[in-house]
Amino acid sequence: MFLTEKKDIQEIDEALKKYKKIGVVGCASCASVCLTGGSREVKEMKKHLEASGKEVTFTISIDEPCDKRVLKEDIRFVEDELKETEAVVVLSCGTGVQTIGEFTQKKVISGTDSKYIAQTEHIGEYYALCGGCDVCRLNFTGGVCTVTLCPKGLLNGPCEGHNGNNCEVFEDKECVFVKSYEMLKKYSEEDNLNKIFEPRDYGHSAARTKI
Numbered sequence: 001m002f003l004t005e006k007k008d009i010q011e012i013d014e015a016l017k018k019y020k021k022i023g024v025v026g027c028a029s030c031a032s033v034c035l036t037g038g039s040r041e042v043k044e045m046k047k048h049l050e051a052s053g054k055e056v057t058f059t060i061s062i063d064e065p066c067d068k069r070v071l072k073e074d075i076r077f078v079e080d081e082l083k084e085t086e087a088v089v090v091l092s093c094g095t096g097v098q099t100i101g102e103f104t105q106k107k108v109i110s111g112t113d114s115k116y117i118a119q120t121e122h123i124g125e126y127y128a129l130c131g132g133c134d135v136c137r138l139n140f141t142g143g144v145c146t147v148t149l150c151p152k153g154l155l156n157g158p159c160e161g162h163n164g165n166n167c168e169v170f171e172d173k174e175c176v177f178v179k180s181y182e183m184l185k186k187y188s189e190e191d192n193l194n195k196i197f198e199p200r201d202y203g204h205s206a207a208r209t210k211i
């Protein structure tokens with residue numbers, strides 16, 4: 001699941017300053033689970049906008065606003081209202097916001113901050129396990145992501161600051177490279193620790209704008 005957090009409402013208000021007629025789109029998938037873009041949050045946003053003197057032209061929850069095929073079908077329900085809408089507040093991750101902007105050709109305002117790809121423990125309790133770094137190294141690390149779990153995002157470690165088995169930064173937590181070693185040992189793959197990863201190639205990020 002892609003984890004989002006509610007954006008500071010003042011930033012949203014500022015971005016909407018010159019617009020009067022506003023639509024609100026929620027995401028019934030990831031953002032709904034994160035309690036940032038479900039039907040309750042859509043209602044809350046509507047209430048806030050109306051209290052701020054805006055006219056809310058429509059509200060809608062779309063199953064996956066990041067999926068153009070779904071968006072195309074669902075947005076038909078507010079086709080007329082969309083024509084008279086000046087700006088759309090989107091309560092989804094950045095991909096949903098951009099997809100709606102591209103598809104509707106309306107000014108879009110993001111209502112969330114996009115964080116990372118997370119594991120869900122319970123509603124409201126999530127763990128950052130993947131940052132989508134393009135070239136996944138889990139097959140060499142015992143299935144433990146050092147990029148996301150090490151606060152320094154190291155590919156090759158541990159750093160010199162580790163305190164025994166514990167992390168230099170999060171002192172009460174085990175260094176992720178210890179965890180990686182334990183997992184590799186379990187599968188008799190400790191030799192993988194001798195592998196030196198080349199620095200990340202951020203050029204990959206640009207290349208994946210179109211897959």
Ligand code: SF4
Pocket residue numbers: 129130131132133134135136137138145146147148
């Ligand atoms: S190495 Fe970590 S951050 Fe990169 S893709 Fe794999 S799990 Fe995600």
Ligand code: SF4
Pocket residue numbers: 149150151152153154157158159160161162163166167168169170174175176177
């Ligand atoms: S002690 Fe381990 S987890 Fe902590 S910053 Fe250093 S390498 Fe990363």
